[in-house]
Each structure stands twice: as structure tokens, then as C-alpha cells.
Amino acid sequence: MRPHISIVLAAALVLPTLAVAGPPASAATASITYEAESGTLQGVTVADAVPGFSGTGYVAGFDDPADTAGQVTRWDDDGTADHLRRLGRRCRSLIARERVTDQRLCFGNETRAAHQVTAAATAKHSCWSYEDQRQFEASARTFLAEGLAAGERIWYARAGGPGGLGGWLDEAARAHPGAVRFVPLEEAYLAGQRLDPSAQVGTYTAATATAVADGYAGLRVVAECTPLVDTPDRLSSFAAYETLVDRFIATAPMRAVCGFDRGTLGDRAVAEVACLHPASNAGGVYFTLRAGPPGGPAAILAGELDVAAEELFPAALAHVRPEPTGGTIVFDAAGLRFVDHRALLQLHRYAERAGADVVLRTSLGIVTELAAMVGAGRVRVERVQ
Amino acid sequence: MRTGAAAGHTGYFHEAIRYDSDEHLLAVVLPFLLGGVAAGEPTMVAFGERNADLVRAALPAGCPVTFLEGGDVYARPVGAIRSYRNLLAEHAGAGAGQIRIVGELSAAQFGATWDAWARYESAINHAYDEFPLWSMCAYDERTTPPAVLADVARTHPRTALPHDRHVPSPQYVSPEVFLLQDRPAVTDPIEHAPPVADLLDPRPLEARAAVRTAAASAGDGLTGRPVDELVLSVSEVVTNAYVHGLPPVRMRIWAGRGRMVVSVEDGGPGPKNPFAGLLPTSSTTSAGLGLWIAHQSCSHITLHRAATGYTVRMTAGPPYTG
Numbered sequence: 001m002r003p004h005i006s007i008v009l010a011a012a013l014v015l016p017t018l019a020v021a022g023p024p025a026s027a028a029t030a031s032i033t034y035e036a037e038s039g040t041l042q043g044v045t046v047a048d049a050v051p052g053f054s055g056t057g058y059v060a061g062f063d064d065p066a067d068t069a070g071q072v073t074r075w076d077d078d079g080t081a082d083h084l085r086r087l088g089r090r091c092r093s094l095i096a097r098e099r100v101t102d103q104r105l106c107f108g109n110e111t112r113a114a115h116q117v118t119a120a121a122t123a124k125h126s127c128w129s130y131e132d133q134r135q136f137e138a139s140a141r142t143f144l145a146e147g148l149a150a151g152e153r154i155w156y157a158r159a160g161g162p163g164g165l166g167g168w169l170d171e172a173a174r175a176h177p178g179a180v181r182f183v184p185l186e187e188a189y190l191a192g193q194r195l196d197p198s199a200q201v202g203t204y205t206a207a208t209a210t211a212v213a214d215g216y217a218g219l220r221v222v223a224e225c226t227p228l229v230d231t232p233d234r235l236s237s238f239a240a241y242e243t244l245v246d247r248f249i250a251t252a253p254m255r256a257v258c259g260f261d262r263g264t265l266g267d268r269a270v271a272e273v274a275c276l277h278p279a280s281n282a283g284g285v286y287f288t289l290r291a292g293p294p295g296g297p298a299a300i301l302a303g304e305l306d307v308a309a310e311e312l313f314p315a316a317l318a319h320v321r322p323e324p325t326g327g328t329i330v331f332d333a334a335g336l337r338f339v340d341h342r343a344l345l346q347l348h349r350y351a352e353r354a355g356a357d358v359v360l361r362t363s364l365g366i367v368t369e370l371a372a373m374v375g376a377g378r379v380r381v382e383r384v385q
Numbered sequence: 386m387r388t389g390a391a392a393g394h395t396g397y398f399h400e401a402i403r404y405d406s407d408e409h410l411l412a413v414v415l416p417f418l419l420g421g422v423a424a425g426e427p428t429m430v431a432f433g434e435r436n437a438d439l440v441r442a443a444l445p446a447g448c449p450v451t452f453l454e455g456g457d458v459y460a461r462p463v464g465a466i467r468s469y470r471n472l473l474a475e476h477a478g479a480g481a482g483q484i485r486i487v488g489e490l491s492a493a494q495f496g497a498t499w500d501a502w503a504r505y506e507s508a509i510n511h512a513y514d515e516f517p518l519w520s521m522c523a524y525d526e527r528t529t530p531p532a533v534l535a536d537v538a539r540t541h542p543r544t545a546l547p548h549d550r551h552v553p554s555p556q557y558v559s560p561e562v563f564l565l566q567d568r569p570a571v572t573d574p575i576e577h578a579p580p581v582a583d584l585l586d587p588r589p590l591e592a593r594a595a596v597r598t599a600a601a602s603a604g605d606g607l608t609g610r611p612v613d614e615l616v617l618s619v620s621e622v623v624t625n626a627y628v629h630g631l632p633p634v635r636m637r638i639w640a641g642r643g644r645m646v647v648s649v650e651d652g653g654p655g656p657k658n659p660f661a662g663l664l665p666t667s668s669t670t671s672a673g674l675g676l677w678i679a680h681q682s683c684s685h686i687t688l689h690r691a692a693t694g695y696t697v698r699m700t701a702g703p704p705y706t707g
Binding site: 304 | 588589590593609610613614616617620621624628665674675677678681682
């Protein structure tokens, strides 16, 4: 197995001739991760360190206008992604603005797994989409080992045995008695042929409480969930479960990663579950829709909703099913960075069917006007800062 | 029932006034307004302050002519179409047999942003045609540039003259023809500098990120609402370029002097519908809706058709007026 290479994409930043001059970016932004796993280096090199930057890997040597580093994805810690295509002289002004803390980039076609770890580190509940099982297993091992180091109990759930992680799990169990468990997916998730969402959340609630009672810092789970979503029917049950369990994980001493084999499932099915997770590495998924906390807003909507979400957003609404309270369905949309007329009309129609109004709590400035332009009369905006 | 020069006409009766003195202007406008009042028609004036005062002083006391607040109605052409259509629908719905409006643009609109208003003047021949409207648009020949007056002749079917004369404009062309013609673009001086970003085939997500970043980077950068509006406009135009246009899609951003200009070019011929962007569309899948939103969301927007492709250029912040 090839070593993971973690690289920070700050190299473009240290060039002496930046295209954009201006005040330094605010350092208030929290962790931002860059990944260019599918990038192709052209005229640039990989470096371990660049003075003035805190990352652990860089693309260096942008000294020719033709130099590029392929397509780069920027991950914010709310799980949203921006794709900055063909990073090079053309786009480096974009990157220059991100001269902030802790920039990390995982790079290289063979190291998809590495970036998955990075993405998971920023959220308690993540979706990993993968093609190569060995890479998934390597990421899972890193993630679970972090849990052991943090004093957590770890579970690995998978159908058909522990696969390539069997040896490591045995070893870890010997080193940390009582802390490591392999859970056959069939046993963990399926009572008969159908997943029971609330029963499953009950299982994790109990397991987390037991872990804490046993003196662990919490429960950390990696579940290879592909067999649970391989038909539309199963995907629908699973999505309902994801919504419930996400709400539990948000406040519980639990972390979880759900793995999906996109080669088996296809991009569309993976995207449909990915957008229900606070963080994901699935391509083409730029928003998240999650259930709100009990007694709080009906749903939490974050990221960017544009034409790419035209099919996905209605599907996510159907899975999460935010309910009206007193005639309104409140969306906490503080993390919403962009919403287009397509999504507003979808919210309008959803509200119509529910016989209610949708309230978007957002800091975005022009949503009211946009809703008025397209006749999304059931969408109201409450401005929050 | 139609009255005056528009008697017997169906739909929009659109005239220009090309005046060279206050007397000339009043000689056309006063009989027009008084005729409307006499016939019991909704009668309105959308003039700037100076000419509004002139007309107000010349009208008999208590004359029921409505003076519309000029400023905002004519802030953006597509906003003007939307406001006027709502106003006209209201009066027509209330049973008005004819509605009379005399209006004027401000001289600031005759500079580099004129193109957008020329398209407005042309498009309304269609956009208001479902209403029993008789309107006059006043242009001061002493101060209006010749190129603007040439467009006035091409976009107004008739000219109203003193003594109740109404003559056809021989230069008039239908909006279907006018709007599809390539019109010369006025370059914003900030476009002479290298763009702050130049992206090939950006996805909408990337395009929005680039606009936000450029706004944050510019020394005298824009913030808040104008940036949000530009982000929305660019997102829709880039989406259109992919869905309806042809590759390659090139997007460039210029920033400076308190404004930003973004151009999005694709290799296609542009929308076939001459009114795309100017009028709302009920279809959510056509290019028209996104372009219509963009028209309302930036301070200035131009469309260019060339042999090599179709370019939409959007401005945030006070546009260059030349």
C-alpha cells in the first residue's frame, strides 16, 4: 500500500507576485482543508514545508503561467466544498485569500483515503464515498486508531466479516481489552430484512451510554453501509435512520463514519445519503440537510443549493421530512451560503404540500427578493447574523 | 374604450417626444394629460424633479394626475418592466379603458449604460402590449446624445408632436429584430486592467467562489448586498452557459473603483428568444428565468452576440456611465 501524502496547498500563496493585493484574510476562519487528490501536477512539485505556513504538505513551484495542480477542492469545516479548478496562475488569487490557519491538502491519485481522514476529523458524523476497499480500510484504521488514542471504544461494522481490517482489529483488541469490537453489519443493523430507524438509534444510544459507563470517552464507529442502501427502498429506510442518528450524534459522545462503495451504488445514490451527513467527500454534493434538535428548528440546512441540487434537494427533503410547528417549518439556515430560485421553489412546494410556510433563518441578504421574483410565496426569511 | 390618438388601437400605443424647449414639452404633455383626465382614465407622470415641477405648475389646481416617484421605478430596466406591468395590470383589472403615462429617463442613463435602456424601450413594445396603454417617453434633443436619439427612433413606433400630431417613426424596428441585433459594447475602463480572475469552464460553485473571493480581495472592494446580487447573477449566467450554451465557458472578473465587472462567455449563439432576461418566464427550465433574475440582480447587464460566442457582462456597484 502506498503511503499517504498530506500536502498543504499553500505554495501558490508564497509566490512573490500574487495576482491580488489586498488586506490579509481574516484569521478567524477555522480549519480549512484543501485536497487535490484527482489533481495532475504540471510544472509544480510536492514539498513538505513552506516557510510561513502551518500545513504538512504543499504544492510548490508555481513559477510559470502554465503551472497547474489540477482540480482542488476546498473543504470548510461545516462540510461544504468549493472546487477550484486547475489551480495555477489563473486561480491562485483565489487560494491566496485563504492564507489562514491549518491548511491541509491531501494529494495524489492514490491517496483518496488520506483526505477522507481529514474530512472526518472536522465532523462528528461523516460520509465516506470510496472506490477502493483497501483505501477505505486504511482510512477506517486511522480513524479508529485515533479513537483508541483518545480513550474511546471503537466499533467496526461491515457485512461479510472484517475484511482487510481483521488482523489490525485483533491486534488492537489485544492491546486495548474491551475497547474494540467488530460488529457484523447484519447483526448491527438488520432486524430481518429491514432497517428499523428508531431501534437502530436505540442500539447506538445504549452502546454509547455503556461505553461511557465503562469508563471510555465515548463511542467511535465506522460502518460500511453499502448493503443498507443498495435498493431505493432500503436507501429510503436508511436515510430516515441517518437523519435520526445524526441528531443523536450531534450532542452525544459518539463519532461515526458511514462508508459507501460508489462503484457498487453509483454516484447518485451515494450523493443522496451524503447530503444527510454534516461532512462528506462525495463529489457533487455541496449542501447538507439534517434534522434539527428536539424542540428546535425542524431542520438544519447548510452549504450551497444550486442547479447541482435540483434533484438531490427534493430527495433530501423527502428523507428528512421537516415537520411544521404552529404552521411554520423552520430551517436553521445559518450555514447556508447560497440558495437559488430552484431550491426556493422546491421549498415553496414542500411547504404547500405540508399546508404550512417555510421559514429560513439565514444571514443571506437577497433571499426575500429572490423568493418574490419567482413566486415562492410560502418561503419567508428571518435574517440572522 | 380608447380615446385620443390611440382611439381604435389595440394594445400598447408607444410614442416618443423629442422636445427642444419647455414650451414644446408642455405643448405635447398637457393636452395628453388633460385628455386622459377628461376621459376618466388613470393618468400618470413619471418625470424627474425638474420636469415634474414644470408640469405640475402648468396643470390646473386639483387636476387628478398621479405623479409617480421616478427614482426607483427606473433604477433597473427589468425592475421597471416588472413594476409597470404590475401597475398596468392593476388598472386594467379595475376596468380602465385606457391608461396614460408620460415618463422620462435621467441623463445619467444615456452614457455607457444606455444599451440596457435601449433594450428596455424596445422590449416594452411587446411587454406592455397586452394592456390598453398609451405612453410617451420624453427626450430632450438638446442634451440627448445622437446615438441615443437614433435608438429612440428605432424603438418608438411613433413620435408625438405639438398640436396633437402623431407621426410614425420610419426607423422603427420590431423588438424581435432590434433585440437580436448585436449592439456595440461600451467597455468599462476597469476592463483595461488584467482581470483579477480568469477561469475556464468554471462550475457555478466555482464561479460564485471566485466572485466572493475577488470582492473580498479588492482594496476598495464591495461588500454585502451588491456582492450577493452579483454572486446570484453570475451563478445563473454560468449555469445557463452550461445548460443552454456551448463550451468553452470563460469567466473573467475585474474589480476596482468601487465596482466589479464579470463577463461570462460561451461558444453558443445565445438565447433565441429576443425577450430572454427582459421578461419573466413561467418555465423554470429555460434560460430565460436565470437571465431574468440576473437582470434584476445586478446594477448593469449587457448581452453581446458575436460569431465566436455569446457574452453576458454583469456589474455590481454603481456602473460606469461614461
